[in-house]
Amino acid sequence: MFQIKTVDPDLVGQWEGTGTYAGGSAAFVWAIKPSAATDLLIVESLRGTVKTKDGLPQLQPIKKKGQRVSVVAIYDHGFTTTDGKTNLRWSKLHPESTEDPQL
Secondary structure, three states: OOOOOOOOHHHOEEEEEEEEEOOEEEEEEEEEOOOOOEEEEEEEOOOEEEEEEOOEEEEEEOOOOOOOEEEEEEEOOEEEEEOOOOEEEEEOOOOOOOOOOOO
16 A cells, blocks of 8 residues: 555545445545545445334334344434444534524
């Protein structure tokens, strides 16, 4: 593995794309910096239904049999899920107010 020394200035920035990842649809965000450092984020989409198992919510994807995303911890304004491999921490997004704050 090696890192290129320079990057064409036309490639610098944040790029978005869609495609397939792990057998499902996904969105990709790729940030390329002038230093040639890069970050790639893959966002996989899952559709399904939420059911309760042992008192905790669980997502059962429609197309992926056997795969489940289970809530393992609930805390103020969020929760943590696991699919058996990856733990993700979720926080509820609050839409930004368009009004000026009161002084």
